[in-house]
Amino acid sequence: MRIVLAEDSVLLRAGLTKLLTDAGFEVVAAVGDGPALLDAVAEHEPDLAVIDVRMPPTHTDEGIQAALVIRRVHPRVAVLVLSQYVEERYATDLLNSSTDAVGYLLKDRVAHVDDFLDALRRVAAGGTALDPEVVAQLLIRRRDDPRDRLTPREQEVLRLMAEGRSNAGIVDALRVSHSAVEKYVSSIFAKLDLQPTDTGHRRVLAVLKFLDG
Incomplete structure (x- = not known):
């Protein structure tokens, strides 16, 4: 490189x-x-x-x-x-x-x-x-935080997604199964009215743009 x-x-x-x-x-x-x-x-x-x-x-x-x-x-x-x-x-x-x-x-x-x-x-x-510190600032900026719709575990998954982690990376970080992570991700997108994609960085930016209003 x-x-x-x-x-x-x-x-x-x-x-x-x-x-x-x-x-x-x-x-x-x-x-x-x-x-x-x-x-x-x-x-x-x-x-x-x-x-x-x-x-x-x-x-x-x-x-x-x-x-x-x-x-x-x-x-x-x-x-x-x-x-x-x-x-x-x-x-x-x-x-x-x-x-x-x-x-x-x-x-x-x-x-x-x-x-x-x-x-x-x-x-x-x-x-x-x-x-992670940048992600935290972006996620808490709005007083009307859409994360309020999420469970604590879903919020944790969202933070990891926003750091750029793939589903496999989230599995390693949280030590849960792949199927559990897939369910969390699907639930997050549903609650935030976002369409999931297969590309990790695109879903990160979708979440950040939504939070940016």
Whole structure:
């Protein structure tokens, strides 16, 4: 997998580059700002761009804005955004820009190396990877929470779905049978008036868009 990395912190950029290289990925460019990121993506056409939300010159939303440009101009390039904090507006902007190959993780998640690398592979393959903290913020935003219709177990399954887990992943997380998970998922979609699909990341975005109103 060929990756372009955008991170303004020199130490973190070097650390991520080594982590990805040691894991067998090819980091074709590692840059420190939005314009350099866009130039690198145009030059290399990578499989995945890993992008810090806040980069020079203002350290506000340069990274997310560059990510949105990449989604529009280079739709074949998967995008995984890293953020220091949960920034709901940025996560929503990114998710609304596309239904495929997108991720939003907190930087702390990098410390969980196996989970982080799994998220990279999932996003590059066309899936979704959302940090549990981001999911929690998106799910509780509305005071009139449609999850009120769900049982506690169904809410737990919904959270796992929104993190990007497949049915098999939910089976492993909850240690229940496949048939039980299928029933939970069917019930969730029925109660939320959503049509289920066979593609995990599409159902995640359907749930998030419904909750976004």
